[in-house]
Amino acid sequence: MSEKVSPLAPDHIAELPPVDGVRIATAAAGIKYADRTDLMLMVFEAPTAVAGVFTRSLCASAPVDFCRSNLPGGVARALVVNSGNANAFTGKKGSEAARITAETASRAVGCEAGQVFLASTGVIGEPMDAAAFSDKLAALADQADADRWTDAARAIMTTDTYPKVATRMATIGGAQVRINGIAKGAGMIAPDMATMLSFVVTDADIGSAALQALLSEGVEGTFNAITVDSDTSTSDTVMLFATGAAAANGAPRVTDATDPALADFRSALFDLLKDLAHQIVRDGEGARKMVEITVRGAASAGAAKTIAFSIANSPLVKTAVAGEDANWGRVVMAVGKAGQEAHRDRLQIWFGDIRVAVDGERDPDYSEDAAAAVMKRDKIDICVDVGVGDGEATVWTCDLTKDYVAINGDYRS
Amino acid sequence: MSEKVSPLAPDHIAELPPVDGVRIATAAAGIKYADRTDLMLMVFEAPTAVAGVFTRSLCASAPVDFCRSNLPGGVARALVVNSGNANAFTGKKGSEAARITAETASRAVGCEAGQVFLASTGVIGEPMDAAAFSDKLAALADQADADRWTDAARAIMTTDTYPKVATRMATIGGAQVRINGIAKGAGMIAPDMATMLSFVVTDADIGSAALQALLSEGVEGTFNAITVDSDTSTSDTVMLFATGAAAANGAPRVTDATDPALADFRSALFDLLKDLAHQIVRDGEGARKMVEITVRGAASAGAAKTIAFSIANSPLVKTAVAGEDANWGRVVMAVGKAGQEAHRDRLQIWFGDIRVAVDGERDPDYSEDAAAAVMKRDKIDICVDVGVGDGEATVWTCDLTKDYVAINGDYRS
Incomplete structure (x- = not known):
């Protein structure tokens, strides 16, 4: 049990009434x-x-x-x-x-x-x-x-x-x-x-x-x-x-x-x-941001979930979120390594409501400042359309911070 | 290019002679x-x-x-x-x-x-x-x-x-x-x-x-x-x-x-x-230790490699190595999640030459001090016998340190 409560904790803990039986x-x-x-x-x-x-x-x-x-x-x-x-x-x-x-x-x-x-x-x-x-x-x-x-x-x-x-x-x-x-x-x-x-x-x-x-x-x-x-x-x-x-x-x-x-x-x-x-x-160990990842346009719902988890589990995506860096190149990387069908040249990526990539390249209207503003939020929404079919899935994760390494690596120091 | 050379770098850079053609x-x-x-x-x-x-x-x-x-x-x-x-x-x-x-x-x-x-x-x-x-x-x-x-x-x-x-x-x-x-x-x-x-x-x-x-x-x-x-x-x-x-x-x-x-x-x-x-x-980003992971006794060489990578990619194993913590429980976890056949009650695990687990539980002769001494080395050898067959594979990785998060988190704040 840590002394410090997660910054993402609910404002108050609900009081639960009895359940009969x-x-x-x-x-x-x-x-x-x-x-x-x-x-x-x-x-x-x-x-x-x-x-x-x-x-x-x-x-x-x-x-x-x-x-x-x-x-x-x-x-x-x-x-x-x-x-x-x-x-x-x-x-x-x-x-x-x-x-x-x-x-x-x-x-x-x-x-x-x-x-x-x-x-x-x-x-x-x-x-x-x-x-x-x-x-x-x-x-x-x-x-x-x-x-x-x-x-x-x-x-x-x-x-x-x-x-x-x-x-x-x-x-x-x-x-x-x-x-x-x-x-x-x-x-x-x-x-x-x-x-x-x-x-x-x-x-x-x-x-x-x-x-x-x-x-x-x-x-x-x-x-x-x-x-x-x-x-x-x-x-x-x-x-x-x-x-x-x-x-x-x-x-x-x-x-x-x-x-x-x-x-x-x-x-x-x-x-x-x-x-x-x-x-x-x-309450993820060391978490400072919650991340919601939605993948759509995949070959199936299962394929969408596999791609979404590939993004959610990528140490490079998670450290970028920790650093408030709208690093959509790492999202492309995680889509690519997921092993599920994705159309590179139809890929679209959003951070919050900012579309950062379209048609397989950086969005022509991409604004670094607008994306950076999204990354400052407590909750980051990443959406990817892989341009293949109708499969969709959403998964949730948190960022990867030095505190995660400290919590899990510092036992003996 | 970082200013600081990895502590695991070779002592000197070989001079390469010409190759004809x-x-x-x-x-x-x-x-x-x-x-x-x-x-x-x-x-x-x-x-x-x-x-x-x-x-x-x-x-x-x-x-x-x-x-x-x-x-x-x-x-x-x-x-x-x-x-x-x-x-x-x-x-x-x-x-x-x-x-x-x-x-x-x-x-x-x-x-x-x-x-x-x-x-x-x-x-x-x-x-x-x-x-x-x-x-x-x-x-x-x-x-x-x-x-x-x-x-x-x-x-x-x-x-x-x-x-x-x-x-x-x-x-x-x-x-x-x-x-x-x-x-x-x-x-x-x-x-x-x-x-x-x-x-x-x-x-x-x-x-x-x-x-x-x-x-x-x-x-x-x-x-x-x-x-x-x-x-x-x-x-x-x-x-x-x-x-x-x-x-x-x-x-x-x-x-x-x-x-x-x-x-x-x-x-x-x-x-x-x-x-x-x-x-x-x-030269892994932030690495302070090299880790060699050998899995044997698997159903096939491919199964052994899958299990070895499950261990090598586990953030919890990698942070434990960074913390010089002989945390073999995390190795068990990584074997379990690999999805390849393993016999829980025949599992054996070594850190260096110290057997820490045998027959599905802690080795009766386990010495915390001996295991801790192994973990202080620059190169950590982890060997797991999953007790199923003859498949064997070796993979290499490094530890996961706060420096990895710093290098990739590009903190903009």
């Missing part, structure tokens, strides 16, 4: 950090539908393995998250630590271990002593309260400089439902100290298969469209829980993700996911 | 820089076999397009290289500038424009006024001398902090032949100011098809196995010329790359290419 508690278990909470328990009062998407890393952490094996059951009663130790690359000891945590949680909550979900974030490769903190879970289950969302967001932080929370209301079949979410992440991932985690809970009554379909669709344009440094955690986890408690207020049960009754909910959910994803980018 | 001249044409040479002409006295490999960028520069179209002819009489302007993303004006340069050179040397090869490096997107410097080519052709290799290496520099030269001898059919090479590059590419270029000339008598086969094979483990920042130039060019002048000393003509007579030459050529490639990494 879930209670939360946190504790300072001393896993790595002193003087802060590092353990979070969510208790779902009744069997709750659950969906998850996880890291594509082939060296996934023990908690990710554990969640993947429980997910087909489709029912959650507890979520345990710790910060300070990722329980990743810890071999058989790691699986054992996950098993101990889940069994202790299942006894505390009164459910099966297969209804417990886990996430860990922090140091990688360090054996995690689950026995040292899992004895706290029984007390946490007793203390858990509906009103602890910001506490939960704080307990899962690592290099984050502010807690990430968001809330939305939606209507399903005329009944109001709530969606609350928390997230953490500051490097897209720095496995030594960070990882991207997000947990979203709604009181809507949605079956787990439909929930999974919604989540898988929802992450594409949100959590799967952000990058801080192109590095991927062994532990990335996004989970969505539906307690169904809103059924008491007349919310109908929905079991098909394509059901038109979900239109408003889907829109609110995706908006919340995007909000949380943007909060992660805005 | 080629003469060189340089000039200060004022294309962008003041008080330095920025134009280089190589004149091949007789029709000379030529081979080339070029950027994979889909937004290649006009000189790259021009070389690609001349290469099937297989004969070179002149090479013109300028620094200061990349003539990339310059539309029709760019092709026109390339055409003017080549025609002027062909008149100066007395050959066809199809026997002229070009390369440009420097600012991208800025129209290049070829008329302003091509009138110098006639004088250069007159002045050209066999003894100007270091001058040539200096004239093509951009952000390079030292000229990159190498020379080797080899025997073909009992006769001695020479190979000289020069290179430039400091960011793997920073198209605003850098690009990777290399030109190698031998007096061996080798046909162009065989030459091309040798070069294409030779770059795989050398120029195509280095990275500074994962960014790819619009202008990357490596060319190999064989004047055939050594035929006068009894060197036999060889037209098949698999001819056993080429064994010694091939070995000397590949060694020279690796020498030049390493000189580029050692």
